Amino acid sequence: MEYMKEPATFSQGNILCCQCGIAIPPNPANMCVACLRTQVDITEGIPKQVIVHFCKQCERYLQPPGTWVPCALESRELLSLCLKKIKASLSKVRLIEAGFVWTEPHSKRLKVKLTVQKEVMNGAILQQVFVIEYVVHSQMCDDCHRVEAKDFWKAVVQVRQKTVHKKTFYYLEQLILKHKLHQNTLRIKEIHDGLDFYYASKQHAQKMVDFLQCTVPCRSKSSQRLISHDIHSNIYNYKSTFSLEIVPICKDNVVCLSPKLAQSLGNMSQICVCIRVTSTIHIIDPNTLQMAEIDGSTYWRHPFNSLFQPKQLEEFIVMDISRVHNKKQSAGAGMQANKHMLAEAWVQKTSELNTDQQYFCRTHLGHLLNPGDLVLGFDLANCNLNDEFANKMNPQTVPDVVLIKKSYDRTKRQRCRNWKLKELERDREGMDTDDERQYQEFLEDLEEDEAIRKNVNIFKNPVIPVESDTDDEGIPRISLAEMLEDLQISQDATGGEGADMLME
Numbered sequence: 288m289e290y291m292k293e294p295a296t297f298s299q300g301n302i303l304c305c306q307c308g309i310a311i312p313p314n315p316a317n318m319c320v321a322c323l324r325t326q327v328d329i330t331e332g333i334p335k336q337v338i339v340h341f342c343k344q345c346e347r348y349l350q351p352p353g354t355w356v357p358c359a360l361e362s363r364e365l366l367s368l369c370l371k372k373i374k375a376s377l378s379k380v381r382l383i384e385a386g387f388v389w390t391e392p393h394s395k396r397l398k399v400k401l402t403v404q405k406e407v408m409n410g411a412i413l414q415q416v417f418v419i420e421y422v423v424h425s426q427m428c429d430d431c432h433r434v435e436a437k438d439f440w441k442a443v444v445q446v447r448q449k450t451v452h453k454k455t456f457y458y459l460e461q462l463i464l465k466h467k468l469h470q471n472t473l474r475i476k477e478i479h480d481g482l483d484f485y486y487a488s489k490q491h492a493q494k495m496v497d498f499l500q501c502t503v504p505c506r507s508k509s510s511q512r513l514i515s516h517d518i519h520s521n522i523y524n525y526k527s528t529f530s531l532e533i534v535p536i537c538k539d540n541v542v543c544l545s546p547k548l549a550q551s552l553g554n555m556s557q558i559c560v561c562i563r564v565t566s567t568i569h570i571i572d573p574n575t576l577q578m579a580e581i582d583g584s585t586y587w588r589h590p591f592n593s594l595f596q597p598k599q600l601e602e603f604i605v606m607d608i609s610r611v612h613n614k615k616q617s618a619g620a621g622m623q624a625n626k627h628m629l630a631e632a633w634v635q636k637t638s639e640l641n642t643d644q645q646y647f648c649r650t651h652l653g654h655l656l657n658p659g660d661l662v663l664g665f666d667l668a669n670c671n672l673n674d675e676f677a678n679k680m681n682p683q684t685v686p687d688v689v690l691i692k693k694s695y696d697r698t699k700r701q702r703c704r705n706w707k708l709k710e711l712e713r714d715r716e717g718m719d720t721d722d723e724r725q726y727q728e729f730l731e732d733l734e735e736d737e738a739i740r741k742n743v744n745i746f747k748n749p750v751i752p753v754e755s756d757t758d759d760e761g762i763p764r765i766s767l768a769e770m771l772e773d774l775q776i777s778q779d780a781t782g783g784e785g786a787d788m789l790m791e
Contacts, residue, residue, distance in 0.1 A: 300313075301313075302317060304317070304318055304319040304322055305317045305318055305322075306318055306319070306322035307319060307322055320413075323407065323413060327407045327413065328415075329380055329403060329404075329405035329407065329413055329415050330380075330403065330415055330417050332376055332379065333373060333376040333377065333380070333403075333417075333419070334373060334376060334419070335417070335418075335419055335420065336419070336420050336421075336422060337369070337372050337373060337419060337420075337421050337422070338421070338422050338424055339368070339369065339372065339397065339421050339422070339423055339424070340423075340424050340425075340426040341423045341424070341425055341426070342355060342425075342426060342427055342428040342431055343425055343427075344427060344428070344431035344434070344435075345357075345428060345430065345431050347428060348365065348368055349426065349428070350368055350371070351372075353429075355428045355430075356368065360392060361387045361389075365397070366385060366386075366387065366399065369397065369399050369419075369421055370382075370385060370399075372421070373419065377403070379405070380403040380404065380405045381403060381404045381405065382401065382402075382403055383402040383403060383404055383414065384400075384401070384402040385399060385400070385401050385402070386399070386400050387399060387400070388400050388418060395422065395423040395424075396420060396421065396422060396423065397420070397421035397423060398418050398419070398420050398421070399418065399419050399421065400416065400417075400418050401416070401417060401418070401419060402414065402415075402416050403415055403417075430487065433473055433487050434473050439473070439487070440473050440474070440485040440486060440487060440526070441486065441487055441488055441489060441525070441526055441527065442485075442486045442487075442488065442489045442491070442492035442493075442526070442527040442528070442529070443483055443484065443485050443486070443492070443526075443527075443528050443529070444483070444484040444486070444492050444495050444496060444499075444529045444531065445481065445482075445483050445528065445529065445530045445531065446459075446481045446482045446483075446484070446499065446505075446531045446533065447480055447481035447530070447531065447532050447533065448480065448481060448532070448533040448534075448535060449480060449532075449535045450535045450536075450537055450593070451596050451597065451598075452537045452596075452597050452725055452728075453722070453725050453726075453729075454537045454538050454539075454564075454725070454728070454729050454732065455503060455533055455537055455538075455564050456481070456482065457725075457726060457729040458564070458729070458739065458742075458743075459499075459502065459503060460710065460711055461708060461709075461742070461743040461744065462502055462742060462743075463498075463711065464709050464710075464711065464744065465742070465743065465744050466498065468494070468495055468498055469484075469711055471486060471487075471488075471491040471494075472484050472485060472486060472491075473485045473486060473487055474714065475711055475712065475713035475714065476713060476714045477713045477714065477715045482713070489525075489527045492527060492529055493529075495529075496509075496529045496531065499531055500531075500583075501566060502565075502566060503533050503534075503564065503565070503566065503583075504533065504534045504564070504566065504567060504568060504581070504582055504583030504586060505531045505532055505533045505534065505583055506531070506532055506583060506587055507529060507530065507531045507532075508529075508530045509527065509528065509529050509530070510527070510528050510530075511525040511526065511527045511528070512525065512526050512528070513525055514526055534564075534568060534583060534586050534587075535592065535593070536561050536564060536568055536586075536591075536593060537561065537564060537593070537597075538561055538562065538563055538564055538732060539560070539561065539562075539597070539691045539692060539732075540560070540561045540593040540594075540595070541558065541559075541560055541561075541593065541594045541595055541665050541689050541691075542558075542559055542560075542561060542570065542591050542592070542593055542594065543557050543558055543559075543591060543592075543594055543672075543674050543676045543677040543680070544557045544559060544570075544589075544591055544676065545557075545589050545591060545676050546676070547589065548581075548585075548589040548591070552579040552581075553577060553579065555570075555572045555575075555577050555579060556572045556574050556575065556684070557676060557677075557680060557684075558572075558573075558594075558667075558677075558680075558684075558685065558686060558689065559571060559572050559573075559579075560573055560651070560689060560691065561593075562736075563736060563738060563739060565738075565739070565742070566582070567580040567581060567582045567583075568580065568581040568582075568586065571624055571627065571651050572651075573648075573649055573650055573651045573686070573689060573690070574649045574686070575623075575629070576623050576624045576627055576628075576629045576651055577622070577623060577624075578622055578623065578624045579622075591676065592674060594665070594667075594672055594674055594677060595665045595670075597725075597728075599665060599670075600663045600664070600665065600691065601636060601638070601663070601664060601665070601666055602636070602637045602638075602661055602662075602663055602694060603634040603635060603636055603637065603646075603661070603662050603663070603664055603688065603690070604634065604635055604636075604637055604640070604659065604660070604661055604662075605632055605633075605634055605656050605657065605658050605659060605660045605661075605662060606632075606633045606634060606635055606645060606658065607632065607633045607658055608630050608631070608632040608633070608653065608656050608657065608658060609630060609631050609632075610628055610629070610630045610653050611629040611630060611631060611649075611653070624651065626654070627651040627652070627653070627654060628651070628652075628653035628654040629649065629650075629651060629653055630649070630650055630652070630653025630656065631647070631648075631649055631650075632647070632648055632649075632650055632656065632690070633645050633646070633647055634646050634648065634662065634664070634688060634690070636666070637661070646666075646668065646687045646688045647687065648664075648686050648687055648688040648689065648690060649686070650689075650690040652690055652692070652693060655693045656690075656693060660693060660694075661693070661694035662690050662691075662692070662693050662694055663690070663691050663692055663693075663694050664688050664689055664690040664691050665688070665689050665691065666687070666688055667685055667686060667687060667688065667689060668687040668688065692735070695731075695762050695763075696762075697727065697731075699762065700731065700734070700762055701727065703751075703762070703764070704730065704734075704748070704751065705747065705748050705751040706745050706746060706747060706748050706765055706770050707745075707746055707747075707748040708730075708743070708744075708745065708746070709744070709746065731763075733745070733765070734763040734764060734765055735763045740765065740769065744771055745765060745769055745770050745771065746770060746771050746772070747767075747770045747771070747772060
């Protein structure tokens with residue numbers, strides 16, 4: 288009978304450490320780990336304290352030599368930036384693991400725990416864990432330095448409009464705020480006939496120019512001035528200037544078109560009213576309700592001016608009014624206004640109520656006016672028109688009065704206005720005392736014109752209590768559904784990817 292022999296098992300014997308004499312498993316160095324660490328430090332040459340630079344204004348870290356990157360606390364991007372600071376020192380060891388050690392966010396310290404391995408005496412591999420402390424130093428980046436200086440710029444966009452009223456600029460300001468086109472500006476300067484936008488790069492200025500050309504009817508010119516250049520490296524430093532001129536027509540202006548332009552727009556009357564200025568000039572013929580849109584290129588080919596200034600508006604009272612129905616259109620007429628109604632009215636100036644002087648006119652405000660209402664308009668019968676096209680017109684075709692808009696109690700409108708707008712932060716110089724009145728008129732235009740209101744962010748005003756959207760006196764109001772909540776959202780310092788890492 289044969290017996291199966293069990294295979295022989297061999298156990299590894301221990302040896303004595305050549306330094307302290309304790310029994311240890313054999314290794315190429317014949318030393319225990321404690322003695323080996325006393326003889327060799329694999330972290331030698333790796334700095335234990337490093338400086339990183341942080342910009343408090345834009346909350347970005349400097350990645351040498353000159354790149355600033357946004358990093359959340361304890362994020363992967365920040366860990367990668369910290370390891371790059373000691374990349375040359377880590378080339379002699381093998382990095383096994385790296386991670387952050389939690390520190391107070393306001394301590395200006397970042398601690399990174401590293402695990403490294405290195406081959407030491409006779410091929411023995413030693414692993415060691417240590418902590419590197421990063422001291423955060425505050426340093427302003429170049430972009431923030433230019434913003435704070437307010438004088439260093441490489442491109443400027445000069446927006447001008449040769450008008451007395453600033454309605455177009457107030458509308459343009461709201462569009463810039465809505466689309467956040469002001470974020471890259473170094474400085475915004477307001478002067479008497481326009482705005483100047485300063486930028487640190489020509490690309491940002493060109494982006495603003497493209498936006499303005501798509502938003503308002505205007506024409507632009509550009510120029511650049513050489514500041515310095517290096518002939519050896521072929522580097523040139525320019526300052527660029529973009530000049531934009533907006534058409535000098537605002538809402539509620541009475542204009543006189545040239546005969547050629549009026550004929551090309553569908554045989555309109557030469558005397559028209561501007562009801563809106565967006566990317567085009569929207570005009571209406573108060574005699575026929577015929578409407579037309581004039582873009583910037585058409586205007587500069589056939590320019591025309593406003594006949595009156597807003598201060599020349601006079602108040603009339605409607606004595607009698609009758610709507611005109613089923614009016615025949617002339618041959619070649621263009622589109623008709625749907626939101627307006629043609630009417631014939633007898634009006635009298637409120638300053639001439641003690642006289643029998645009344646005026647007959649046609650108006651596009653038939654849907655708003657009733658006998659006894661107050662309305663603002665221009666008196667063409669008793670004025671001297673200084674316009675090349677108006678002076679050549681047949682006096683029989685010039686209306687006596689052009690009505691512009693219905694008049695409401697401004698004090699009550701301001702008291703019931705439960706909404707507000709945001710404004711651009713800009714340097715104001717040479718402020719006019721008439722600016723507040725013009726701004727209030729712009730707010731009234733927003734309440735009366737829904738088409739303009741769609742392009743503007745309107746916020747609730749928590750100071751004024753919310754009332755009903757409808758008014759017994761018919762004063763135009765903005766509904767609550769069109770208002771936005773003015774929320775201030777702030778991101779935590781450990782947001783972004785850092786928050787996800789903490790949750791893990």
